[in-house]
Amino acid sequence: MKRLSLAAVSLIALMAAPALAQQTPTISENSVTAHIGFLAGEELQGRASATRDEAIAAAYVAAQFRLSGLTPVPGMDGYVQRAPVVKTTPSGAATLTLGGVTLNQGADFAIMRGGLNAASGAVTVAPSADPAALPAGSETLMVAPAEGPAVRALFGAAMRSGAKLVLLRRTEMLAQATSDGGSRDPVIRLADAAPSTGPVILVLSPEAYDRVAAAGGSIAYDPGASQVEQGFTSNAIGWLQGTDPTAGVLMISAHLDHIGLRSDGVVMHGANDDASGTVAVIELAEALAAMGPHERSILFVAYGSEEAGLLGSRYFVEHPPIPLEDIAANLEIEMIGDQDPQLPEGVMMMTGFTRSNFGAALKERGALVGPDPYPEQNFFERSDNYALALKGIVAHTVSGWATIPTYHTADDTIANLDIPFMTNAIQSLVAPLAAMADGGFTPEWSEGGRPAAR
Structure with a gap:
C-alpha cells in the first residue's frame, strides 16, 4: 500500500474540514x-x-x-x-428600637437586604403570608412566611409593597440564608449609580418578631457606621x-x-x-x-x-x-x-x-x-x-x-x-x-x- 506524503494528507484534511465543521x-x-x-x-x-x-x-x-x-x-x-x-461594609452593630426596647443585630435579627439605610415608621402586621394580600403603603410591614420556597414570591411582593422597613419572621430557609447575620457582607453598587433607596428587609427571631408584633406602634432601624471602598x-x-x-x-x-x-x-x-x-x-x-x-x-x-x-x-x-x-x-x-x-x-x-x-x-x-x-x-x-x-x-x-x-x-x-x-x-x-x-x-x-x- 502506497504511503501518502505529508502534504497530501494535509490537503485531504483541509478539504474535509468544512464538512466536519458542520457536524454537531x-x-x-x-x-x-x-x-x-x-x-x-x-x-x-x-x-x-x-x-x-x-x-x-x-x-x-x-x-x-x-x-x-x-x-x-x-x-x-x-x-x-x-x-x-x-463596596460598603456594614458595621455589624445595627439596632431596632421600639419604644424603650432595643433589639440587636445578630442576637435578635439579621439583615436580608438594604441594611445600610436608616428606616422607621408605624408597624403594620400582614394578615397572612399570601403575596397577593400584602398591605400596600405601610411604613413598616411585618410578615410571618410559611416554610418552603414560596417565601421567594413573598419576598418579591414585600419589595414592591412600598414599605420602607420589612420585618420577616424567621423560617428555616431564611435562617440558612442569613445565618451570619449579614454582619459583614458588603453592599455593592456600580460606581456611577446612586445608592439604593429600596426597603430595608430584616429577618427577626421568632421571639423578637412576636414581641414587636404584640407591641405595635412605631419602630426605628439604625444601621450604625459603615466602611466604604x-x-x-x-x-x-x-x-x-x-x-x-x-x-x-x-x-x-x-x-x-x-x-x-x-x-x-x-x-x-x-x-x-x-x-x-x-x-x-x-x-x-x-x-x-x-x-x-x-x-x-x-x-x-x-x-x-x-x-x-x-x-x-x-x-x-x-x-x-x-x-x-x-x-x-x-x-x-x-x-x-x-x-x-x-x-x-x-x-x-x-x-x-x-x-x-x-x-x-x-x-x-x-x-x-x-x-x-x-x-x-x-x-x-x-x-x-x-x-x-x-x-x-x-x-x-x-x-x-x-x-x-x-x-x-x-x-x-x-x-x-x-x-x-x-x-x-x-x-x-x-x-x-x-x-x-x-x-x-x-x-x-x-x-x-x-x-x-x-
Missing part, C-alpha cells in the same frame, strides 16, 4: 465536570461578587474563550470588561465573528459569581447558581466555534456581580461592547445543574416563554425547553436577561430548576449536581443555537410581551 460536536460529561470542578471548587471560595475570586473565575472563562478560537470583541483590548463598583466586577466576553455583518448578533450568557465566603466561615460554592450556566457558555462557545463560520456573529458573556443586584448585566447594557441594536436575541443560562420534578424528563424551563417566539423556535429545532411552571414568581424579571429585555432585545433565561431546595444554601455544591442532566441540557442547545446563527430567523416579541422600558 458532542458535549462530554468529563469536560463539564472539569470546568465545574474549578469554578465551584474550594479554591475559588464561592466566587463572591466583585472579589479576587470572581476575577479569577472571569480570567478562567476568558482563557476558555481564547482556547475555543474566540477573539476579543472588536474595539476591546481583551476578553474582560471591568466595571468600577463601590472602591473595587471592580468582571464580565468575561468572547466574540465569534460571523460572515454577514448585517445579520445581527446572537448572544449567549450566564453569571459567573456567587455569594462566596460568609462571615461565619461557610463557603457558598454556587455550583448550580451559576457555575452550571457558566460551564454551559464555555461549552457552547467551543461547540459553536467548531461548527463555524456562522452567518451571524455570536457574543458569549459571563457576567460578574449578579448576586449583588444584577450589576454585571446592568453595566453591560450601559457600556455595551457592540451596539445593542445589533443583538438579535439573548439566551441566559442559569441553574441547569438539576431538573425540576414538575417538568417533563430532561426539559428546562424558559422564563417568559410566551412573551416571544424565541423559546418555541428553539424547541422546534430540538432544544429541551418549555414554559416556566412558576409564572407567579416573575423569574423573567429576576435574571440578567431582563437588563437586555428592557432595552428591547428578545432575551430569556433557561433553567433546570429555579426553585431548587439548595438555592442560596451551603448545599449548592458539585456533589448535589446532576451532571448527566446538565450535559444533556447543554447538548440540546448546540444544534438549535447553530441554526439560529446560520439561518434567517430572528426572534420577535409577542404582542404585549416586551417589557416597558424604565
Whole structure:
C-alpha cells in the first residue's frame, strides 16, 4: 500500500474540514465536570461578587474563550470588561428600637437586604403570608412566611409593597440564608449609580418578631457606621465573528459569581447558581466555534456581580461592547445543574416563554425547553436577561430548576449536581443555537410581551 506524503494528507484534511465543521460536536460529561470542578471548587471560595475570586473565575472563562478560537470583541483590548463598583461594609452593630426596647443585630435579627439605610415608621402586621394580600403603603410591614420556597414570591411582593422597613419572621430557609447575620457582607453598587433607596428587609427571631408584633406602634432601624471602598466586577466576553455583518448578533450568557465566603466561615460554592450556566457558555462557545463560520456573529458573556443586584448585566447594557441594536436575541443560562420534578424528563424551563417566539423556535429545532411552571414568581424579571429585555432585545433565561431546595444554601455544591442532566441540557442547545446563527430567523416579541422600558 502506497504511503501518502505529508502534504497530501494535509490537503485531504483541509478539504474535509468544512464538512466536519458542520457536524454537531458532542458535549462530554468529563469536560463539564472539569470546568465545574474549578469554578465551584474550594479554591475559588464561592466566587463572591466583585472579589479576587470572581476575577479569577472571569480570567478562567476568558482563557476558555481564547482556547475555543474566540477573539476579543472588536474595539476591546481583551476578553474582560471591568466595571468600577463601590463596596460598603456594614458595621455589624445595627439596632431596632421600639419604644424603650432595643433589639440587636445578630442576637435578635439579621439583615436580608438594604441594611445600610436608616428606616422607621408605624408597624403594620400582614394578615397572612399570601403575596397577593400584602398591605400596600405601610411604613413598616411585618410578615410571618410559611416554610418552603414560596417565601421567594413573598419576598418579591414585600419589595414592591412600598414599605420602607420589612420585618420577616424567621423560617428555616431564611435562617440558612442569613445565618451570619449579614454582619459583614458588603453592599455593592456600580460606581456611577446612586445608592439604593429600596426597603430595608430584616429577618427577626421568632421571639423578637412576636414581641414587636404584640407591641405595635412605631419602630426605628439604625444601621450604625459603615466602611466604604472602591473595587471592580468582571464580565468575561468572547466574540465569534460571523460572515454577514448585517445579520445581527446572537448572544449567549450566564453569571459567573456567587455569594462566596460568609462571615461565619461557610463557603457558598454556587455550583448550580451559576457555575452550571457558566460551564454551559464555555461549552457552547467551543461547540459553536467548531461548527463555524456562522452567518451571524455570536457574543458569549459571563457576567460578574449578579448576586449583588444584577450589576454585571446592568453595566453591560450601559457600556455595551457592540451596539445593542445589533443583538438579535439573548439566551441566559442559569441553574441547569438539576431538573425540576414538575417538568417533563430532561426539559428546562424558559422564563417568559410566551412573551416571544424565541423559546418555541428553539424547541422546534430540538432544544429541551418549555414554559416556566412558576409564572407567579416573575423569574423573567429576576435574571440578567431582563437588563437586555428592557432595552428591547428578545432575551430569556433557561433553567433546570429555579426553585431548587439548595438555592442560596451551603448545599449548592458539585456533589448535589446532576451532571448527566446538565450535559444533556447543554447538548440540546448546540444544534438549535447553530441554526439560529446560520439561518434567517430572528426572534420577535409577542404582542404585549416586551417589557416597558424604565
